[in-house]
Amino acid sequence: MAEKRVATKEKRIIIKATRFDPDKDEKPRLQSYDIPFADDSMVVLDALNHIKSYVDGSLSYRWSCRMGICGSCGMMVNGTPKLTCNAFLRDYWPRPIVVEPLTNFPIIRDLVIDMDDFMHKLKSVQPWIIRKQELPLGAGEHRQLPAQIAEFQQFSQCINCMLCYAACPVYGLDDTFLGPAAIALARRYNLDSRDQGLKQRLPVIAQPEGMWECSFVGECSVVCPKGVDPAKAIQQSKLDTTLRFTLPYGNRD
Amino acid sequence: MFANGGGLAALVLPVHILVQGVLGPLGIVPVVDQHYDTWVNVLGNPIVKLYLLVLIAFPFFHFAHRLRYLLVDFGVSAAKSLPVQVVFYGGAVVVTLVAIWVLATTVPIKLG
Amino acid sequence: MPAGWWLRKRHYFLYVVREFTALPMAVWLLWLLYEIKSASAGPAGYQPPKSLGFVVFSVVCLAFSVYHSYTFLKLAGVIMHLKVLDRPVPSRVIVLTMFGLWAVASLVIGGALIWFAK
Numbered sequence: 045m046a047e048k049r050v051a052t053k054e055k056r057i058i059i060k061a062t063r064f065d066p067d068k069d070e071k072p073r074l075q076s077y078d079i080p081f082a083d084d085s086m087v088v089l090d091a092l093n094h095i096k097s098y099v100d101g102s103l104s105y106r107w108s109c110r111m112g113i114c115g116s117c118g119m120m121v122n123g124t125p126k127l128t129c130n131a132f133l134r135d136y137w138p139r140p141i142v143v144e145p146l147t148n149f150p151i152i153r154d155l156v157i158d159m160d161d162f163m164h165k166l167k168s169v170q171p172w173i174i175r176k177q178e179l180p181l182g183a184g185e186h187r188q189l190p191a192q193i194a195e196f197q198q199f200s201q202c203i204n205c206m207l208c209y210a211a212c213p214v215y216g217l218d219d220t221f222l223g224p225a226a227i228a229l230a231r232r233y234n235l236d237s238r239d240q241g242l243k244q245r246l247p248v249i250a251q252p253e254g255m256w257e258c259s260f261v262g263e264c265s266v267v268c269p270k271g272v273d274p275a276k277a278i279q280q281s282k283l284d285t286t287l288r289f290t291l292p293y294g295n296r297d
Numbered sequence: 298m299f300a301n302g303g304g305l306a307a308l309v310l311p312v313h314i315l316v317q318g319v320l321g322p323l324g325i326v327p328v329v330d331q332h333y334d335t336w337v338n339v340l341g342n343p344i345v346k347l348y349l350l351v352l353i354a355f356p357f358f359h360f361a362h363r364l365r366y367l368l369v370d371f372g373v374s375a376a377k378s379l380p381v382q383v384v385f386y387g388g389a390v391v392v393t394l395v396a397i398w399v400l401a402t403t404v405p406i407k408l409g
Numbered sequence: 410m411p412a413g414w415w416l417r418k419r420h421y422f423l424y425v426v427r428e429f430t431a432l433p434m435a436v437w438l439l440w441l442l443y444e445i446k447s448a449s450a451g452p453a454g455y456q457p458p459k460s461l462g463f464v465v466f467s468v469v470c471l472a473f474s475v476y477h478s479y480t481f482l483k484l485a486g487v488i489m490h491l492k493v494l495d496r497p498v499p500s501r502v503i504v505l506t507m508f509g510l511w512a513v514a515s516l517v518i519g520g521a522l523i524w525f526a527k
Contacts, residue, residue: 123417148410191495213421216410217372252377259366260484261424279488304485306434307478312515314437314474316522317444318467322458327526330444333455335526337448349445353438360431367428372412396442403449 057081057133058140059091061103064151072151074142075100081133088128088143089117092155105155112269115205119155120144125210125267146210148219162206165222168248169230174241192237199232199277201270208264208274220253224264224274227255231277246285255281302359309352341407346400354393361385430477437470482507 056078064072077095089107096103107117110129117128122142133141149157179186208224215221230249234242249255258278265275321328330336339345365385368376375381415421447455486504490497 194497213370213410213414216414217369218374259370259428261421263418263420263424266420273487276487279484280490283488283490303477303481306474307481308511308514309518310434310438311471311474311478312519313441313522314467314471316519317441317458318437319464319471321522322460322464322467326523329522329525331457331459331526333448333452333457336455336457339525340445340448349441353442356438357435360435363428363431364435367425367431370415370425370428372410392439392442399442399446403446 055081055137057091057137059088059095060140060142061092061095061155062144062151063103063154065153066151072145074144076140081137084134086133088119088121088126088131088133088141091133091141092128092143103155104153113203115203118146118205118207118210120147120210125207127205127207127269130269146206148210148212148216149206159206161219162204162209162223162225165226166204166229168222169226169233169245170241170248171226171229171233173233173236173239174244175238176240186238188237195237196232196235199228199235199272199274202229202232202272202274203270205269207267207269211263211267213261213263214257214259218253218257221257222249222251222254224258224278225272227258227281228272228274228277231281234281249281250285255285258282299359299362302356303363305352306356306359310356313352337404338407340400340404343406346406350393350396350400353396354389357389357392358386361389427476427480430473433470433473434477437467437474478511482511 059077059079060074061077062072063069063075077091077099079091079094079099083090087110089110092103092105092107096105105117105119105128107129108114109116112127112130115127118125119128120126120143121128121131122136123144125146128143143155145151145155145157149159149161152158202225204225206225209215212221212224215223227249230245233239234245255278258275260275260279262275265273268274316326316328317330320326321331329339362385365376365381368381411417415425444458450456483504485507486500489500489503
């Protein structure tokens with residue numbers, strides 16, 4: 045049976061990606077790639093993968109799950125920090141899309157940034173359950189009411205994608221700032237009823253470069269892909285810490 | 298403390314500016330500071346003095362904090378230093394002292 | 410980081426405006442202090458505020474002051490983490506309460522400023 049073929053003009057889109065080879069280039073530059081926009085469900089990550097597979101294999105970038113849960117593919121898309129697996133080409137087409145490495149972090153190569161500072165800060169808040177003493181095995185597991193889980197659940201959604209650090213002007217101006225994700229995660233554990241580590245985390249978040257440096261711009265919460273609302277976590281931490289010092293607060297140890 | 302000053306200003310300052318700064322001078326409503334005798338009468342009341350002291354001095358600590366951090370946002374990292382803190386918060390203290398002096402000396406306290 | 414970072418995004422710009430409101434509010438309060446002091450000028454010397462220039466100045470300060478109030482009270486709802494009878498109070502309720510307080514305070518004080526003008 046003869047097929048009726050309608051001639052359709054292939055949709056295309058231009059991706060301008062940062063290129064930087066520390067051994068060869070003096071500074072980063074943008075390189076333009078004109079690629080087919082075949083499928084309306086295509087995201088920027090798909091575009092980058094197409095470029096790497098068919099156009100220019102030297103393009104370097106991080107990615108993994110491609111479904112918004114691993115936090116690897118954070119980059120600046122037209123000046124806004126986004127997960128590239130979550131940035132749909134149809135929202136930008138037909139205009140070109142500029143893809144740059146995450147702001148406020150040193151570039152290693154192309155779209156890959158150095159995340160050591162973040163990892164160091166994350167570790168400094170000890171983002172795990174701290175117990176004075178572990179429950180004996182016979183006692184069984186920790187138990188929590190749904191209400192107790194609800195206390196910290198929102199802040200536990202963080203995927204460590206660092207978009208909030210790229211969005212935060214305070215971190216941009218002073219990279220000693222502890223930053224949104226680290227403080228939000230500190231709060232997540234401080235609020236967890238199984239945790240007894242508040243006193244250990246307090247010196248880290250209450251230092252001058254900790255939560256007090258935040259001036260509540262709020263952009264971190266705007267860009268967070270998981271709805272963690274780190275700005276809220278930080279302001280609540282400030283309030284709680286202030287009350288802790290000014291009122292005879294029932295210390296939850 | 299800083300936040301409370303901001304909260305006070307948020308709740309109470311707009312109406313003062315509206316009534317004393319706009320409606321009164323334009324003559325739209327009678328306002329207590331438009332006439333010497335009504336103004337002096339009110340200023341003699343110790344509760345009014347206390348209210349005005351809190352209204353003027355308290356928010357200044359909030360303002361000092363905000364404006365100092367605004368300088369930091371504009372890239373003036375020296376604004377984090379101790380001398381600058383002294384200037385800003387010291388300034389708020391100065392305003393407090395001046396307010397106390399003005400309220401205590403301008404109109405004598407009248408009870409009743 | 411570029412010095413004009415806050416001009417790059419609307420949200421950043423509004424943030425700087427929000428912080429800047431402290432300045433006009435401070436200046437207006439200093440005027441109020443001056444006005445209290447000028448009561449010592451005696452009945453003949455006292456000049457009540459009437460000039461158009463002053464009204465314009467107040468209108469500008471009022472705009473900044475209202476923006477401060479609006480942003481501050483709205484964000485207070487985000488920050489405050491209250492519990493009544495073990496149930497968290499939704500931030501919407503806190504924010505509405507704040508705005509309600511603002512309205513009540515304004516009516517009471519505005520009323521007093523007008524009432525005592527008699």
